[in-house]
Amino acid sequence: MSPYEAILLTIITASTPLLLAAIGELVVERSGVLNLGIEGMMVMGAVCGFAAAHVTGSAWLGVLAATFAGIATSLLFGLLTQTLITNQVATGLAITLLGLGLSGLIGSGFVGLPGVKLANVSIPWLSDLPYVGRLIFGQDPLVYISIVLTVGVAYVLNNTRVGLIIRAVGQNHHSAHALGYRVVAVRYACIAFGGATSGLAGAYLSLVYTPQWIENMTAGRGWIALALVVFSTWLPERLAAGAYLFGGVWILGLYAQGMGIGIPSQLLSALPYIATILALVIISTNRRLSVINTPASLGQGFVPDR
């Protein structure tokens, strides 16, 4: 394997969990909900995925468990913010803290145990092609799932009635309600979708990236995913580009360190956030365009008038 191939492979591996978590959050935010609990949902997915895979021996059952763990955590967020109308920012932070703590508790018996790695796809002949074989036809299944999800979300949001309703609910929940749409139900569904993809992102970490359980193994990726959604101005295609950009910058930084080029690691881990701030500054010079995609009722709880 040539060095360039190795670099590209690691970039994809580093970017996929970001893309998975962010694409769900994008849908959640488009429906007008700000869920800051991605990190918590991810880490719950990671620990439950690892545990299920370790116990059953099946990586796919691990993936399934991780998805459901993410959904369950997100539904707790939904119950609090949509039914009980709590503050979304505070609740999201609480979910992150809860997820980090609870996952530590669940995972205490699994530390240091061998994990089950999700096998890479192997297509005879195609996967063995020089240069592009491993890269395009030999990834793990979650990479393909993340790409399918991104394309699917872009299509649904822009071209289908479901997407139109999600955007309408996120734009102006009072009008949507007046027209007879069930704002809270739509938001619950979006929150659950966000939970599912965050769970998948967690599974990616504990079943593919490093097939073992380490406490706090999400290491802030949930926050990067959150920044990514803003960075993309709520557009799925920009989100995908941003995810690979952030992943790329991170991996290149590691290689640079390995080759003795002195870049402080702190600067590297700050890069995604700096990039997001820069993106926000650039976006804000063209207010009109960014606001069209920005969900106008983002973060506001919905209480019907009557």
Place this chain on the structure above:
Amino acid sequence: MLNKYNKNAQSTLLQVKSITKKFGEFYANDTINLSINAGRVHALLGENGAGKSTLVKMMYGALQPTSGTIHWQGNEVSIASPAHARDLGIGMVFQHFSLFEALTVVENISLALPPELRQGDLSHRIADLSQDYGLPLNPAALVADLSVGERQRIEIVRCLLQQPKLLIMDEPTAVLTPQEAQALFATLRRLVEEGCAVLYISHRLEEVKQICHDATILRHGKLVAEVDPQEETAATLAQLMVGASVHKVSRDNNDQVGDVLLELSNLYQNSSTPFGVDLVDVNLQVKSGEILAVAGIAGNGQGELFGVISGEECNPNQNAISLLGQAGDGLNINQRRCLGAAFVPEERMGHGAVEHLSLTDNILLSRHGCIDTHSPLDRGWLGIDKKQLAQLNQVIGADYDVRKSKEDAAAGSLSGGNLQKFVVGRELNRKPKVLVINQPTWGVDAGAAALIRQAVIDLSRQGSAILIISQDLDEIFELADTIAVMSRGQLSPIYAAGDLTREQIGLMMAGSHEQSDFNSNLDAGA
């Protein structure tokens, strides 16, 4: 001309029989009877709080009556929801639109249609129908880019696509230019010719005389009269609505004009909100003893103009604003108040007053920064003179007839008209040298409006310079000495009020003065 349609089928479409709606112990509607016939425009008149909206909401299924029945085409029905009303064939155009700004016209309409009507090429159908009825709309346009008149067309087209038998319109012309209103009337006439019935709610009595066949008048939740508007005058209709003759605003001609107290010269201002309007080269002067009215349809930069003059928006260019002879640039709103200026914003709730604070607290909010003889902060920085505040509240309440449940009620508990009287009274009480009011009587009933307008005139005759921003032409002609028109952030030259007709103002509201060449357009249109 109207009589032609009167001969149309007289079948009763919707009948309301002794309907009553109680909110707690308060009767919003008290045994009201009303019947609407196909092929006619039926006016529903009344002051704010007379119960018009409540009645209409029950017809549209948004509220359920406490007692009484509704009959649709002869059968008793209980209209459970707006969707049910739409199924029956009742469409409604609301006063405050329920549109999604960041979506396109076709997306907005599609969201509101039942599944069977969404099929096929909706854009095409919208374009056809809007052309057909003279309501031009571009289906692919973003709502945020459209004028208020165009937004109203979306709501009307949305109703028409469902082929309603009864169309309810709540104050449809409140946001239109005179020309746009005439186009709307043409559409309504065509609809009734086709056998549709229209229930038309309006404050504007001249319009009612112009297009309505029947009129029902409500006062304090009760039906007071059913009249033929053709046989009434605007004055008799107003009398029926108010229950007494409306106090006429009086003003003597003004020859006490003095120095320029407020001046904007070559003012440019970029809007701070995404869908706002940038101000382009605005010039105006208001002299002592003079009332300048800035006419224009809402959302053409009036909010930005108010913000720049009040100091809520920073203006970067030097010397663009002059207040009482001093450069206003760089002064914040309290510093401007200290100079002797006062400001009444358009939104009384949330901008002019804080909903959950008491009236005395609300007085303090616009007085605290400026210690003058009328300030409740005489005791110095830390002390609040509650006694003086309470006294002030009493004086304002008495002078401006603010009706409230208790002396120091929460601002949110006042009705719209009373809160407006309070907010205007709070500022006028200081006898400001410069007063800027945005929409002084928006959504305020006739009695309260007359009181506010008289107070404004009296202040100007005492030598203050007053700038009024309004879209109500009646109000403008009642108050203004000079008039300028704003459209898309540009302000026309200033004219003496006597030199302009409604039609000319209407043309300017539609933008005829933009980018110079104003006079030739005016001649062509007049």
